[in-house]
Amino acid sequence: MTLIYLIVILLAGGLLSLLAERRSPHAPRWVALITTCASLVVGLLFWIQHYPQIIQSPADHWLERFQVSWIPSFGISFHLAIDGLSLILLTLTSFMGILAVGCSWNEIQEKTGFYYFNLLWVLAGVAGVFMAMDLFMFYFFWEVMLIPMYFLISLWGSEKREYAAIKFFIFTQASGLLMFLAILGLYYIHGQNTGVYSFDYFDLLGSTLPPSLAFWLMLGFAIAFSVKLPLFPFHSWLPDAHGEAPTAGSLLLAGLLLKTGAYGLLRFVIPLFPDQAQAMAEPAMVLGVIGILYGAFLAFAQTDLKRLVAYTSVSHMGFVVLGIFAFNELALQGVVMQLVTHAISTGALFILAGMLKERLHTRNIDQMGGLWSRMPQLGTLGLVFALASLGLPGFGNFIAEFLILMGAFEESRWLTVVAALGLIFSALYSLRIVQKIFLGPQERYGELPDFTVRERWMMAALALSILWLGIYPQPIINTAKPAIVQLVKLMDIKPDTTSQHHYGP
């Protein structure tokens, strides 16, 4: 039953904050804070309770399932299930949720009820995506997270918000439709083959598909997830959406919505179409590597801080794709780590961008500089997250990128070497951020307030988590292990077509 709570809490909290606005414009934020905290507590309790079971790495990696019939005539049921991978991402969802409420605290002053309604419903949609085991429901939650996000950008964003919101909507919706077609295709083919018409993930898993058709179905899923991720060349909605969204919107986009793309690849594309995924591996890895470098190059040139951070996301997500399609345990563990650490480090950079905007009323880094002397705490944290973002050992991002590169190295040496160049370019853009904002002479601004208590707590939580992940990442690794071992096993049975370089003693 815990699973349903995780969603219901958020949905109910959203409705409650709509109502609470009548009482006072400040009431919704308290409702939202309590709701997100509650969902984090539920998630953590569930984790602690199941951790002993996870440690034993059982053959069946599912920890809990919940299923009730919904529209039986179409084979649609309300089916939730959770394994280590979804558990990590769910906990991340609640954590990011709290931070999103935290950074909206003073930024949002208008239509607060509707704002927090949207925010909590995005979270509910994301939570649903991470748990849904019925493809129809999965698509439903996919839309639930999209539409409130559209409102968050278009109503509370900055100058070019409508353009950005529509762009975001068209990219995600168009690719979502492809996925919906693929889901329907899968449904009918499976039904024709077996006589059982079902949207259930577990029914569809072992389905035998004609290879030519299976490729197109796989592509439907893969494109939807790649747009969300975003994989080069589908990334161009991201800088606009990030740039124009309110701080919490950017945080949720970077921290959670991008992760649903990676989750989809891991949960649906690989298990449903292992052969096709194998065949796709090489081009996908190449696109991932292009993304790493392309994102880094663009990040280096940007002057709008939020667009800059958005392009670093493109670069970091390139690592995710590279790791996913390497199909080995090291790389996949690296991918899970990257999902978590990217959410934290990039989220933190967006929050910092929001704080700077609040104080300086600009996102243009050419108009900043020398802010360290004015705000040493903000400067220190900015430096910390820039360093995390360039993959300095000691921070979680290093573990993630190192594991991904090491795993990918086994599959393709040359691609990995090219991807490793990303380490140099990430140093270039990260240190450029620090230089442009915090270092250099300062004449433009007078006194600027450093962290408030609320801001200090938020940044401390983020900084401590990224350090913890860098020094003792094992709990995450252990939790993800059963699901990942399963994936690796699945890909191992398949004939090896992509790997060219096998060597060793």
Added chain:
Amino acid sequence: MQTMLWIIPALPLLGFLLLISYGSRLSRRQTAAIGVGSVLLSACAGLYAGGQLLLHPSLVYEVTLWTWIDIGDFHPAIALRMDALAAVFVFVITLIGALIHLYSAEFMEKDPDYSRFFACMNLFVFAMLVLVLADNLLLLYLGWEGVGLCSYLLIGFWYENPANGHAARKAFTMTRIGDTALAIGLFCIYYACKSLNIVDISTAAPLIFQQNPQEATLIAFLLLGGALGKSAQLPLQTWLPDAMAGPSPVSALIHAATMVTAGVYLIARMYVFFELAPAVQGLIAVIGAITLLVAGLSALTQYDIKRVLAYSTISQIGYMFLALGVGAWTAAIFHFMVHAFFKALLFLGAGAIIESVNHEHSMFRMGGLRKKLPIIFWTFMVGTASLAAIPLVTAGFYSKDQILWYAWGARHGQAWLWSMAWVGAFITAAYSARMVLLVFWGPLKTEVTSRPRWSITFPLIALAVCSTWIGFVDLPHNFGHFTPFSDFLHHTLPLTELRADPTTEWMFQILATVATVGGLLLAYSYYYIHNKRLRHLANQPLFRRLHRLWLAGWGFDKLYQTFISRPFLWVTKANKADGVDQLYSAMANITTSLNQRMAALQSGSLRWYIMGMVLGAIILFGLQLLL
């Protein structure tokens, strides 16, 4: 006692954490006490542990703190290990580090960011200790990058000047190029040996790579790439002269105790791979020999006293690389230790001089300081003598002479390697003498505005004493076979095999002496007796051109700017608006314009609609008739 090894790196880390969290609330005295005290205590612990190793040669300190990552076969731990090689490095890092910290307590007294300075310095010492104590390569990599970070923070310490920020980023980025090579090397090692534990892979490597020597060559090459970046050797040396932007104690720490010696440590630590890859080992010797000449000639032309020392560091590390390349492992480590002492001394001395003459860096505007700053003068002379390798009385002689001898006499030694090293020794003596003559002799050009107090002079004196006596721990073989230092290191590093007849060693000692004395005399004649001759020389076009080339560090910076930085900047700037996005925008624009045209057709006028229908009908009929 074994398990207490973690104390050595933990103390500076604790100092860093205290200073970073409570720095703003501490008084200067408290800050200094934490900053200096943590490294000093760490040095005591290090000395104790090292002493135990000396007494019990078979002892190795090992401690596993926790498993860092555990995925399948891959399970690197946060584990420390101290053997003879690590002990030498710990000794140098903590002892010299402590003296530099003590010096900084006064040197940085007036700086508003006092606690930030000590926090970064403590972190630097911590990172370097992790690097040398790591029992696996992943943890070593953590220390390795940590050192890079600290150099970035400290070179750019005075952040308000954009030039300092540029120097800091240059140091970080250039060393990161090497780091990336090292990371790829780590992947290769892991897949070949199924482990990153240093002891395991060193034991397993000879067997594993018997069948596959190309792989060993590749790995050795990648490791060398990492070492070149951190140790500022050709072609990744250009960051070091600019690293002078930081405060003088930082330069002392980077050049003597930490950072640049990391590459030497890495190669010595992974010597098995280089023995398996003789081609790469030869390359190390060649790079070392070329670097020592290139940097030495640059040092000969600099105006800024700190830049002379910077180029001299590159050159001296070149000597260490040369030694590593010819298989004289212990000689390289010996020179590292000796160099650490006298280079720390020289940088601290230079810092004190610059401070005393009102922040003047140019040696040509100093002069005549011999009488004004006697303690600095005498200690600086000791350091310079060691750098120039004055025979018998200085430590530098014993360590450099060993390298010169092995460059000829070791198994991989070559006559031409030796001659390059010999010319290098000549140049070293020349620029050393030029430096002290310009600074201390001649007329007084800048007034002395302040004089150093004890916490500055004490480290100078301590280092001066060490720079002399440390040489006597490893005497040449024909001086009565007193070699406790290399005996100690041979627990970890292999013996140096000879190809030449050891009885000829005395000839090389005499030749080395000739080089030193020749260099000293040359500088003496040009910079002291015949100032006019120098001016005459400077007016010749060939020399003027050479001077300009050497002063600019052989134009490497310009080369990299033209072929790497500028194209990169151009590409990123050209694509700032994201070409891919413009494709999507074009798609949207085409749709919009089509929409507008189609919308214009829908004018609401009935005539147009009828016209359209008739035209359509005619076309359809026409088509039917034609086909």
